[in-house]
Structures are given as structure tokens and as C-alpha cells.
Amino acid sequence: MSEAERRRVVVGVSGSLGSLAALHRGAAEAHRRGAGLVAVGAWEPPRGALTHPSSMLAPPVAEFRELAAERLRAALDTAFGGAGPGVPLRVMAVWDRPGRALVRVADRAGDLLVIGAGRRGRVHRALLPSVARYCLAHASCPVLAVPRSPLHRELAAVRRRVSLRLPLNAGELTDGRS
Incomplete structure (x- = not known):
């Protein structure tokens, strides 16, 4: 295992402007540290009858995973175009909630977890849990929260x-x- 593969910069990518800023900062940090970049897109199947454990029909998990991977590739294309980040890149579409997925992937001692930390209004905070707060509270590695532009x-x-x-x-x- 090379030095760049041991040291990783893990970045959460949703396609939002904040996650694209985090992706750019993560690539810069990976370049500075001589590390590899791991772009993580978390996904969950839509809630409903097909995904309920007692459902007779199996959810089309492979299709959901492929849609998540496509969304992740589109975000990478938006961020870097055809040039790429300039460091070794690994792309992962992980089936889990975003915060848990990022903390699970960034589990090595030499990892750095980079996330977008956009300011959110009261309504968003009440309805949607903050991925940044979850990662800051549960990560076992350093976390870099990139503020909104x-x-x-x-x-x-x-x-x-x-x-x-x-x-x-x-x-x-x-x-x-x-």
C-alpha cells in the first residue's frame, strides 16, 4: 500500500454548492498532504412500501446504487470538469445516511474528513439533521468543515x-x- 493510499482525504459529496466547495478544498488538502482523495456520496432507497422489510417485493437496490453513482460522477464533473482533481481519486456510493456513511468511511488514523458546513436556517435545522454536526460529534479523525462561500x-x-x-x-x- 503506497503512502497516498494510507493517507486519505475523505469528502462528502451531495452535488450542492457547499459540497463542491468541500470537494475542491479536499483535493487541495490531498495534494498538500500527498494523500489520496475519496469522494463519498451517501444514498438511501426512497422510503415506502417497496423498501419496507415486510414487503414481498425486493427494492431495486442495484438501480438506486447506480443512480447515486451517476449523481456522484456528475458532481465530480461539475467540480473538476474533465481534468480531475490532480491526486489519486476513489469514488464511493455508500448506502447509509450521509453523516454515518462519512464517519464509517473516514475511520483510519491518518484520514481527514472534509465536509461542507453551510449556514442553515431554523426550518432546515428543525426538519433535517446536520451532516456537519453529526460528523464533528462522531468522527474518529480530524474534520475540516468548509464554510459557505x-x-x-x-x-x-x-x-x-x-x-x-x-x-x-x-x-x-x-x-x-x-
């Missing part, structure tokens, strides 16, 4: 304005001539 705030503001159909700036109130 300042562009996230600007993008969110533009989305709110567009959804409310408000002008983007004062110049749009007129025809552009002052």
Missing part, C-alpha cells in the same frame, strides 16, 4: 429577488438612463 449569500439574495420579482438594483427601476 460569500457567493452563496449573494446567490440566495438574487434568488429571493427573482422569486419576489423585485428589481436587482436601482438602475432597473428606470430604463437605464439617468
